[in-house]
Amino acid sequence: xxxxxxxxxxxxxxxxxxxxxxxxxxxxxxxxxxxxxxxxxxxxxxxxxxxxxxxxxxxxxxxxxxxxxxxxxxxxxxxxxxxxxxxxxxxxxxxxxxxxxxxxxxxxxxxxxxxxxxxxxxxxxxxxxxxxxxxxxxxxxxxxxxxxxxxxxxxxxxxxxxxxxxxxxxxxxxxxxxxxxxxxxxxxxxxxxxxxxxxxxxxxxxxxxxxxxxxxxxxxxxxxxxxxxxxxxxxxxxxxxxx
Amino acid sequence: xxxxxxxxxxxxxxxxxxxxxxxxxxxxxxxxxxxxxxxxxxxxxxxxxxxxxxxxxxxxxxxxxxxxxxxxxxxxxxxxxxxxxxxxxxxxxxxxxxxxxxxxxxxxxxxxxxxxxxxxxxxxxxxxxxxxxxxxxxxxxxxxxxxxxxxxxxxxxxxxxxxxxxxxxxxxxxxxxxxxxxxxxxxxxxxxxxxxxxxxxxxxxxxxxxxxxxxxxxxxxxxxxxxxxxxxxxxxxxxxxxxxxxxxxx
Numbered sequence: 001x002x003x004x005x006x007x008x009x010x011x012x013x014x015x016x017x018x019x020x021x022x023x024x025x026x027x028x029x030x031x032x033x034x035x036x037x038x039x040x041x042x043x044x045x046x047x048x049x050x051x052x053x054x055x056x057x058x059x060x061x062x063x064x065x066x067x068x069x070x071x072x073x074x075x076x077x078x079x080x081x082x083x084x085x086x087x088x089x090x091x092x093x094x095x096x097x098x099x100x101x102x103x104x105x106x107x108x109x110x111x112x113x114x115x116x117x118x119x120x121x122x123x124x125x126x127x128x129x130x131x132x133x134x135x136x137x138x139x140x141x142x143x144x145x146x147x148x149x150x151x152x153x154x155x156x157x158x159x160x161x162x163x164x165x166x167x168x169x170x171x172x173x174x175x176x177x178x179x180x181x182x183x184x185x186x187x188x189x190x191x192x193x194x195x196x197x198x199x200x201x202x203x204x205x206x207x208x209x210x211x212x213x214x215x216x217x218x219x220x221x222x223x224x225x226x227x228x229x230x231x232x233x234x235x236x237x238x239x240x241x242x243x
Numbered sequence: 244x245x246x247x248x249x250x251x252x253x254x255x256x257x258x259x260x261x262x263x264x265x266x267x268x269x270x271x272x273x274x275x276x277x278x279x280x281x282x283x284x285x286x287x288x289x290x291x292x293x294x295x296x297x298x299x300x301x302x303x304x305x306x307x308x309x310x311x312x313x314x315x316x317x318x319x320x321x322x323x324x325x326x327x328x329x330x331x332x333x334x335x336x337x338x339x340x341x342x343x344x345x346x347x348x349x350x351x352x353x354x355x356x357x358x359x360x361x362x363x364x365x366x367x368x369x370x371x372x373x374x375x376x377x378x379x380x381x382x383x384x385x386x387x388x389x390x391x392x393x394x395x396x397x398x399x400x401x402x403x404x405x406x407x408x409x410x411x412x413x414x415x416x417x418x419x420x421x422x423x424x425x426x427x428x429x430x431x432x433x434x435x436x437x438x439x440x441x442x443x444x445x446x447x448x449x450x451x452x453x454x455x456x457x458x459x460x461x462x463x464x465x466x467x468x469x470x471x472x473x474x475x476x477x478x479x480x481x482x483x484x485x486x487x488x489x490x491x492x493x
Contacts, residue, residue: 043413045383045385045415045416046385046411046412046413046416047383047384047385047386144284145283146283146284146330147283147284148284169411172411173283173407173410173411173439174283174439175280175281175282175283175439175478176439176441176478176479176480176482176483177477177478177479177480177483178282178283179480179483180482181480201412203413203414204414204486
């Protein structure tokens, strides 16, 4: 049996979290921890609640019960803007950029709740990580290719100097080469001390980069453990990872 | 030699100063799966729009089943037997799965009973048989992708253009849908698929075209294409190329 590693004070501590939409319960008691500076992968089939989990952590969906504790503070009743101000930044699935605004304006919008004073420096940092965005900084974001839009969404998240960055399916629709670059980029962000909660269908590469992983099924955490152990477990590979 | 079902000859498409598709040629044929791969922003979806009629080329010709369809609007091409799916699936959220498929079925079947029967059959073919009464908005991503496929199939196409139908699916969901796609080509449908999931391209496609910066830079069997240094450089990257080689491509 895989066991969870614990330390004195996790960065994010989720306990018995329940959430849903209307009459539908999606999360039915999720327990999950992210330690400071750690990459944690959340895996599971489509429809098990991974995106709902992200949305509940970032306050877009209100928790019905349970606790979300970030840096020691209970945030499950806070509004998304207040959660952003704490440094918990969610890059949503499907990019959600503003297509009619320029690349630069899209980036700047990431820094209104946090790190506004360092906007120019952070923009420069994002342009250094993503040179394509610098080339296209004056272009309307809607004219970017899918891969470039994904870079923009992540770049916008970085503008707020996250302590914890939630990435929801960042590799969706990216070419293999860009997926490789994306994972290298996540490693780079992680190396700068940012903790990452990574929801991905790209199971193989997610388990390579993550320290620990959780497998979600039917609104609960079915299992958690070191990513390498999950990747190596033949039964898990077959049953939940489709490998 | 017989003319292929689809032949695209030196088509270009300019958007202002940007040459999105640059003298690209490709073909696809009945009962075969042909893949179109390439970097993000290469012009793959634009090329699909030129083939299906959503866009007109700035130059070049599109021939389908012996006819020059270059200037025809999308609905005429749909009637001739060309169907496409979209990367961003947009089902009629308030309608049931069956009703969504029915919209496509009505292209060739005016009578509601006939169209309903076809919608049901197509729904079963793509594995949505148990979900026909569900509202489309209640489907998971994998279900929505299948519905997108079903809506196109309900027009009874001879040529099916699939734009990343596997994106967003996890490895086991991809494994489940591969036989569905294979069965379509076995029934004689010509399939042209844009896909980044190389595991699927390797196992499904007979022929692969590689588009980069609007141009076809390589073509051949899947094995030939993934071994091509130009393709590795422009598209696959060395990591993915190695994984494809070891049979672990996702």
